Structures are given as C-alpha cells and as structure tokens.
Amino acid sequence: MATLIQPASDTAASTGPERHGLSDARLLELYRTMLRIRRFEERVKELFLEARLYGSVHLYIGEEAVATGACAALEEGDVISSTHRGHGHCIAKGLELAPMMAELMGKVSGYNHGKGGSMHIASLDHGMLGANGIVAAGIPISTGAAMGFWVRGSQEVALCFFGDGGANHGAFHEGINLAAVLKLPVVFVCENNQYAQYHALQQDLPIENVADRGAAYGIPGVVVDGSDVLAVYGAVKTAVDRARSGAGPSLIEAKTYRFEGHFLGDPEPYRTKEEVAQARASRDPIVRFSAALQQMGISGVERLQEIDDAVRADVETAVEFGESSPEPGPEILLTDIYSGADADGRESSGEKTEAEQVVPRDRVTEVASREVRAQGPQAG
Ligand SMILES: Cc1ncc(C[n+]2csc(CCOP(=O)(O)OP(=O)(O)O)c2C)c(N)n1
C-alpha cells in the first residue's frame, strides 16, 4: 500500500506548516510561481475566448501546487517531461512568460518559433523536454533521459509529470518497470486530478490509489495532498534525493483537482457545477498557501498583494510581447526537425555537444549487464 503523506497544516497544527528547511525567500518564490501559473492561464483563457490565440488549450488552474512543489525539489541540470496540460510545468521549471505566450500565439519569438503551441512547448535549455499531446508519452521520455544520465554516470535526475488517465496506458507499466529494474534516477509524479478527459477516475481504476501500483515494481508509492505545495515539495524532495543517490525511482501520486474543463470549450457534462464550486471554495492551492504564509508569519496580505500585482504586470508584458511579434515565415518550416541537421535535413558538419553525442551501444550493454549482474541472486 502507498504511504500517505498528510497535508502539512494537519500534521503540524500547533507549530504551523512544515517548511522543509525552505527559507522565507524561497517560500515566497513558491507563492509567486503558483501565481505566475494562475494569472498566465487566466489571461490565456481570455485571449482564447477572444480568438487572439490558437489551437487547443488545456488549463492547469487548481493544480498549481503540484508543478510548483515538484520542480522546487529539482536542481540545475535536472529535467522534466510534461503532458498536454503543460503550462504549469513550464513556468515552474523556469521558462519565461513572454516566449511562452508568443508560442501559444504561434509567433516566431515563441520557444519553438510558434510551431509547438500550447501542447508542444519544449525548452532544452531549461531542462524542459516537452509538453506532449500523447497521453503517458512522457513516461518513456523521462525514463530514457534518466537512462542517459545513468549510462554517463552523471548526477542528474529526470522527473515525469503524467495524469491519472496516463497511469492506465501501457507506457506507464513499461517505463516504470524498466526504470525500477535498472534503478534509474527518475521520479514519476502522477497528477491525479480525478478525471481523465470526460470521465471520472473511479471508472478506470480498480484500486484506491495509483501510487499503490508502485508495489508491483518494488518502488516506493506515495500519496500526497496535491493542493498543498509544501507537502508536494517534501514528498518529491525525498524521491529526488533517493533517485540521485542511486536507489532508483519512486511513484508519487498528488491528489488534486482541475477547476476548468478538460480543454477550453469543454461543456463538462460529466460533473456538476456544484462539485466544481465546492472544490474551488475548499481546495484552492493558492488560497491555502497564502493562509499558510500568513500563519507562519512570513508575509502579510499587503506583501502577497504586491507579488500578485507584479505577476499580473509580467503577464501583460508577455501578452504585448506575443502580440507585437511577427508570424513565422516559410523559411523555418524545415528547421528544428532533425537533431544535428540543417534546414534541408542534411547532416550538419558541426561538432556535436556532449549531450548530443549518441552513447555507443556497447557502452549501454556493458553498463546494463554490470548493473543487472550486481542486483542478481549471484551477487548475494
Ligand atoms: C495515447 C492517447 N490516447 C488518448 C488521447 C486522448 N486524450 C487526451 S487527454 C486524455 C485524458 C488524459 O487524462 P489524464 O492523464 O488524467 O490527464 P488530465 O487531462 O486529467 O490532466 C485523453 C484520453 C491522447 N491524447 N493520447
């Protein structure tokens, strides 16, 4: 069975929420990050409804504590894989609002020159391996990244965000099994927002928790309150430290709730307006963390309002940046398709960086067989 990590405010009612050694400045940074996600997406919703940005948009509003707490537990050089609901992951991993907004508007100044849009933002410079329209596809991607770190003998960790619906795809089982067998440095974070597209999780999941499946792979399975940014941080930090130490992967299930429809325009026939209103009133992660910061004596309402005002101004700057940027021209249609290739798809003659160099097959086989031998029964 999964371990249950209680919400910080419940476990430490007399002393205030558990801050996990985070300084006041870092706690306020977490608050700011959650607000950056919320205000960015509120503006995205308005712009979408005014037809000022294109494509399909899946909002993360209500789930901000998961990306924020999880990414805060990572170090420089660590990487994440994301989902179709990826804005929060991008912002928490440090991507800037302006090129993100430009990307959603299909402008050339976007992170992917307007070719990715909401569902395919990637920024390798930030260790953001990509949002992804294919459910559960981030699981093999992050497992592969972790395998690269493992083969190179480097210290980085990969963190994979995926949904409760993704936990019922084959890629979940294949990826986690391989990661567990090889003890890869990867942390799997299931964002259980109670729904997979148009139906409730209980229709798909015959057990109580996704995290219970960790037992099937011999890895820790941890349930955490996904509305509590500090609880998420604490659980993910433990898993990241474990992965970095060579002890292998963990499966964390953050129980959360999406306040908006599955996508912008979803009529939501599968749940009642009362249920959503109740969730908004009782489990808003930003309201909750605002109360915690005040309870801990870290900030008064005025300071929190100033942070909000500054975030809103940043979002407006991002909108202006996106709207004033040009559309991409046909000359970029064939760029960014092949690694190490020029715009015509020909192999470029330039030197490959260390990260781009393919690890020789012999090296992978050698490391894999050595590790598997070391774990096998003969090793005692
Ligand atoms: C392989 C695959 N199957 C089906 C879909 C259609 N689809 C898009 S989102 C989604 C639900 C995903 O649910 P979950 O993993 O819980 O993520 P959430 O949307 O709740 O964040 C589905 C079935 C898809 N994009 N990819």
Ligand SMILES: [Mg+2]
């Ligand atoms: Mg879901």
